[in-house]
Amino acid sequence: MDEQERPPQHQEGERRMGGPRTEMPSLEELRGIAARKGQLKGLDIDLTMPEAWLNQYSLSPMFYTTRAYFVFTLALSSVVAWGAACWGYQIYVGMGVAGLRPPIFWGIYISTFVFWVGLSHSGTIVSSLLRLTKANWRRPVLRGAEAMTAFSLMVASLFPLIHIGRIWRVYYMFPLPNQRFLWPNYRSPLAWDMLAISVYLTASMIFLYTGLLPDVALARDLCPRGNWRKKYLTVLSLGWRGTHRQWHVYEKASTLLAVGVLLIAPSVHTIVAWDFSMSITPGWHTTIFGPYFVVGAIYSGVAGVISLMILLRWIFGLGQIIRTVHLYNLAKLELVMAVTWAYFYFVEFMTAWYAHNPVEFRIWEYQWERFPHLMIVMLGGTALAILMLSFHKVRTSPRLLFLITVLINVGMYIERYLIVIPVLTHRDNAYTWTDYTPSFVEISVAVGALAFFLLLYAVFSKLLPVVTVADIREGKIITGDVRIGNREVRVYADVEEPL
Amino acid sequence: MKSFNSNGDGKHKWTMVVDLDRCNGCGACTVACQAENNIAVVGEKLASEKRTMSWLRVERYFEGEWPDLRVIFLPMPCQQCGNAPCEPVCPVFATYRNPDGLNAMVYNRCVGVRFCGNNCPYGVRKFNWFRYKWEKPLQEQLNPDVSVREVGVMEKCTFCMQRIRRGKDAAKDEARDVRDGEVVTACAQSCPTGAIIFGDVKDPESRAAKLVKSKRRFRLLNEHGTEPSVVYLKGGA
Numbered sequence: 001m002d003e004q005e006r007p008p009q010h011q012e013g014e015r016r017m018g019g020p021r022t023e024m025p026s027l028e029e030l031r032g033i034a035a036r037k038g039q040l041k042g043l044d045i046d047l048t049m050p051e052a053w054l055n056q057y058s059l060s061p062m063f064y065t066t067r068a069y070f071v072f073t074l075a076l077s078s079v080v081a082w083g084a085a086c087w088g089y090q091i092y093v094g095m096g097v098a099g100l101r102p103p104i105f106w107g108i109y110i111s112t113f114v115f116w117v118g119l120s121h122s123g124t125i126v127s128s129l130l131r132l133t134k135a136n137w138r139r140p141v142l143r144g145a146e147a148m149t150a151f152s153l154m155v156a157s158l159f160p161l162i163h164i165g166r167i168w169r170v171y172y173m174f175p176l177p178n179q180r181f182l183w184p185n186y187r188s189p190l191a192w193d194m195l196a197i198s199v200y201l202t203a204s205m206i207f208l209y210t211g212l213l214p215d216v217a218l219a220r221d222l223c224p225r226g227n228w229r230k231k232y233l234t235v236l237s238l239g240w241r242g243t244h245r246q247w248h249v250y251e252k253a254s255t256l257l258a259v260g261v262l263l264i265a266p267s268v269h270t271i272v273a274w275d276f277s278m279s280i281t282p283g284w285h286t287t288i289f290g291p292y293f294v295v296g297a298i299y300s301g302v303a304g305v306i307s308l309m310i311l312l313r314w315i316f317g318l319g320q321i322i323r324t325v326h327l328y329n330l331a332k333l334e335l336v337m338a339v340t341w342a343y344f345y346f347v348e349f350m351t352a353w354y355a356h357n358p359v360e361f362r363i364w365e366y367q368w369e370r371f372p373h374l375m376i377v378m379l380g381g382t383a384l385a386i387l388m389l390s391f392h393k394v395r396t397s398p399r400l401l402f403l404i405t406v407l408i409n410v411g412m413y414i415e416r417y418l419i420v421i422p423v424l425t426h427r428d429n430a431y432t433w434t435d436y437t438p439s440f441v442e443i444s445v446a447v448g449a450l451a452f453f454l455l456l457y458a459v460f461s462k463l464l465p466v467v468t469v470a471d472i473r474e475g476k477i478i479t480g481d482v483r484i485g486n487r488e489v490r491v492y493a494d495v496e497e498p499l
Numbered sequence: 500m501k502s503f504n505s506n507g508d509g510k511h512k513w514t515m516v517v518d519l520d521r522c523n524g525c526g527a528c529t530v531a532c533q534a535e536n537n538i539a540v541v542g543e544k545l546a547s548e549k550r551t552m553s554w555l556r557v558e559r560y561f562e563g564e565w566p567d568l569r570v571i572f573l574p575m576p577c578q579q580c581g582n583a584p585c586e587p588v589c590p591v592f593a594t595y596r597n598p599d600g601l602n603a604m605v606y607n608r609c610v611g612v613r614f615c616g617n618n619c620p621y622g623v624r625k626f627n628w629f630r631y632k633w634e635k636p637l638q639e640q641l642n643p644d645v646s647v648r649e650v651g652v653m654e655k656c657t658f659c660m661q662r663i664r665r666g667k668d669a670a671k672d673e674a675r676d677v678r679d680g681e682v683v684t685a686c687a688q689s690c691p692t693g694a695i696i697f698g699d700v701k702d703p704e705s706r707a708a709k710l711v712k713s714k715r716r717f718r719l720l721n722e723h724g725t726e727p728s729v730v731y732l733k734g735g736a
Contacts (some may be wrong), residue, residue, distance in 0.1 A: 167613015
């Protein structure tokens with residue numbers, strides 16, 4: 001950041017702490033300060049922390065690694081390896097090792113795919129929405145949310161590959177020029193899906209990387225001499241020096257990207273919904289699926305963001321940056337999504353009831369007969385989420401929030417399972433009605449995917465800055481405490497930059 | 500867009516007429532189909548998991564309560580829909596409409612996403628879950644006119660396309676039209692009660708063309724707009 005342009009606010013903050021300290025406090029000390037700042041609970045940013053400390057503190061997840069981290073990563077890696085081995089076994093033997101049988105051709109691979117695509121949605125939506133609305137509390141949330149999108153999309157895009165019968169012929173689905181002029185069938189929702197996912201993955205990776213640039217440059221500058229990270233940080237920072245022009249271009253690019261990503265994200269999940277609603281299968285063939293999936297995706301994704309934020313706080317001791325007020329605001333957003341989601345449940349059941357399709361009725365009965373526990377967790381989970389998130393005390397308690405958001409995502413996984421399976425087991429032709437139980441291989445692969453996501457996140461936190469340092473510092477600059485009458489009020493100054 | 504024409508653009512419109520009042524559920528059609536089309540025999544264990552590969556199955560439906568019970572048998576091959584739901588959902592054109600108005604499968608093009616199977620309301624599509632083997636000397640009876648399918652591809656009834664091809668070729672060699680009864684599918688040929696009649700409805704003199712005008716006719720699940728090429732007859736003397 002250009003030293004010349006910095007307004008004097010941060011120096012005032014330092015003065016209030018009793019003058020800037022010359023020597024850097026240790027990480028334990030910084031975390032101790034974080035714990036003692038109880039009185040700052042309601043505020044989104046600590047103005048008293050000197051910039052150098054903030055830098056060190058924000059980058060601490062990268063440079064301080066505990067033994068528990070290695071144990072955790074090793075455990076995750078072995079789960080991932082087991083899942084990959086199961087996939088290899090499936091390729092070698094055939095799809096028959098999955099619990100599928102006609103006419104149930106899609107199983108938990110597809111429901112897991114929809115789950116991960118859904119989870120990926122909120123990351124960029126939350127991030128770009130908060131950027132565009134200039135919500136001042138957004139800053140610490142951005143990176144974690146964007147990284148969640150990128151990683152869950154990577155995991156999601158594995159599932160169509162795991163699911164197809166002949167993985168060695170997967171390139172038939174790509175629009176590759178060939179001698180016979182055979183192109184993919186662009187009437188098929190699966191072809192749209194492939195395009196949508198690849199566009200979204202590309203866009204969200206660029207979005208994540210653009211946001212990372214100033215932070216990578218900061219990490220490069222603060223990287224101790226001889227540290228192995230120095231090399232790739234230098235390459236990745238693309239010669240970022242923090243000049244005025246660079247900041248200007250950066251602001252422009254991130255705003256434009258935020259708009260673009262915000263447009264792409266809902267369309268992607270609508271297309272995932274079309275994988276189902278473009279079929280003529282009763283229970284899938286419904287016009288509500290587009291918005292229903294998008295809302296479900298944001299609902300599950302915001303819960304995912306909250307869970308991950310709380311995990312970052314716990315694991316890396318980032319409580320000073322990711323504060324209760326951030327969780328509180330995200331929880332408010334989640335409450336809105338939960339209510340919207342409940343409305344969509346209602347609308348879905350009402351349209352099914354109004355249409356009076358006997359097959360859809362049979363599917364509804366079957367869900368309650370075969371999966372009463374899952375139905376209760378799914379519907380009850382949403383009801384409980386609305387009820388709990390309505391309370392101020394719950395929204396400010398990380399522990400309760402963590403429990404609820406995990407419960408929400410368990411419910412959303414069940415929801416995806418119940419979208420795929422009962423519809424396929426009970427189709428128009430009553431003679432084909434049957435049952436489905438996921439096989440050991442399928443469950444292993446699904447669990448391996450969860451471990452893979454966590455592993456990607458864990459590795460990311462050691463390689464690149466996991467909190468948006470530049471944005472937080474920008475926040476510090478534009479934030480100030482002003483005394484009005486006998487009250488100290490937090491004020492924000494914002495410069496409208498013409499694009 | 501000619502190839503998407505629901506009636507095909509060729510000279511023929513192959514149709515199967517199944518007289519349910521004549522069907523006694525013996526299953527000869529299923530066996531004949533199995534032999535003609537190189538369909539894998541999966542064995543007891545997989546069959547108990549409902550993973551049989553038969554392209555044609557005889558469905559049983561029960562009317563009334565025991566002992567006042569009536570069983571209805573319904574042979575279910577691929578319906579060769581005029582407006583097939585399986586075709587548009589395939590991302591690689593592995594299943595498409597051929598000029599005779601049949602849903603053809605290109606096994607070598609299939610990648611196995613199985614959307615076609617999910618979108619078929621009749622549930623007649625089968626998937627190669629494993630690499631099936633023909634134990635010696637069974638490989639000797641494989642039909643050389645029909646390909647043996649690889650693991651991971653979809654397959655289904657083709658209306659014995661190889662027999663249609665043979666009939667058309669013979670007619671072409673003799674510079675005449677295909678005669679009624681010249682092309683017979685394996686199931687129609689083996690049906691002891693003559694419940695399955697196969698023919699070209701574009702030939703107005705064919706037996707099938709006359710039977711599809713019967714008052715007893717109905718088509719399965721046509722409310723989806725699938726326009727099946729299999730016509731069932733029911734409820735007459």
